[in-house]
Amino acid sequence: MASRAKATILDIAREAGVSKSTVSLVLQGSGLIRPETANRVRKAIEDVGYVYNRGAANLRKAHSNVIGMVINDLTNPFFAELAVGMERVFQSAGIVPFIANTAENPVRQEEVLKSLMEQDVAGLIVSPARGTRPDAFRRLETAGIPVVFAMRRLPESRIPVIAPDNHRGAYLATRHLIAKGHRRLAFLGGSSDLVVYHERLGGFREACEAEGIGPDETAIVEGETSRRGGMACLDAVLALPQPPTGALCFNDAVAFGAMLALRKQGLEPGRDFAVVGFDDVVEAEHYIPALTSVAVDTPGLGERAAHVVLKMIQSRTTRAEDHIGAVNLVVRESCGPNRSHETRIHSPGGAA
Template structure:
């Protein structure tokens, strides 16, 4: 009890003295200033943790329900998946009167860490996070220990116990590959994304399972990792189409990669959907606009956002006990980009 009393009176000046810096420098660290060296920032953060400054100041605000602001950290808004996710989150949080602070990481660990620190400075009541690939559990677990609710959406972090909303990626990868196999394709590429992502690993597992069930070998030369963007799709399709034994079909990690791949196919003189079958993942609005219209697996991003917002609100209100996991079931949306393999007759 004595320790708790002593910590409740820790000031920023105490932190500065403990870290061997000025109070102004400690304040700049709190505000996330880019003018502070990493070594100094780590010294100040360590002093805050050792003296209990961060724990007591932020937790006290949360206990008094002083904040009606929540943080949302996503990869980017250029990907329509995240735009749809944001719509769902706002749609639900607006009902409860929350204000949302939005941050975009562009899949950078440094930016994600800085955004999490900024959320703490603004004493948010909770955070919805779509984590960058390979995120460490340390930072998020630290926030959870402060009593700040966290909901992960779309991407898991190993060794973090908190609410999670996602899609059944294994099933999604499986139904995508099965559809191509039913079309007579035997060399199917898996294009884009990075293997550090839990969603990539799960979609790849579904892709593998469909091959095993059909008795088909998996050619690792057809598994190409790239950023989950149009440019990533362009690079991935160039690699497999110029290979000695190119595939006849491709399952893409997401729709952005699939659209980039089809754009590049046209540039190279191929006809998407005829010369090569393409399946995406997410069912973004552009999937119905591009020609040919994209066959894809719907991940219901707007619904994911609604569920994430509801879980966060329940935590902030103290209505939730154990961490909850909500897994949505994917749906294959068949359009025009999936031809039968050449010399394959329809069943």
């Protein structure tokens, strides 16, 4: 007599009308599955005659050592430094990291996440792309895969976040510009669909309000978080009837672009217009003039994110505390000397 083929998880999933990952969670006794769904899966297990080999499952779990690093923009030196910090921890732990660059494309991000789930990834560190839907990570949470957000958070998400103190960093940078004598200020770059943008803009506005600088004395220009974006933002504020004399940029890449745009207009960064960046990438110290920037322990944050996801995997949990890293302002040359009086820029072609 021919023996009956052994039932599989796929047979259970088909019988219960659920996904393979849902069946796996029920078999593991996860509390993430609704009781009615879990009961339906258990009935299907009995109906198809499935026998769960827990020893084999644990062996497979023990040998799952692939962790995904899904980064929004690896062309930005900041995120490259962040990834290096993560990889350093994984290498010392004997983990093979899989790294993907989504190029700020949420569709590409979704494809990468789906592929990693199919490869039975043990955990994920993600810096979400712009335009990521709030529910984009729900399937991962349901599947019980540990996920940590690096640098960016999503509104109302419970996924733990590793990020710098964006509000305080922007506040310190803006106070520095004001202490230099600047009263007309700009915030350049970034997009209002990012939580980090509102955190940094909030610090900028708080510092301005504390010093009695009103909205009519500030200019806020959204733009790409790149050199090209910085150039476009700087050109926009110089065209204003009363242009600002200093700017806090969303990140260092925007600041580098702003300084390039100043020179194209015949103005010298530091001397004619003060520029402050955010992130303090390696290039900031060696730029001409050297860029004043909010220092973030980028490799340290990457290492922290890696340690957190490893601990989550070992503890078999999807929950962890957020970590907000300390920041400080590194003062260099891009803000120039203190201003004895305001210099008004009459036109994009020069300064009076």
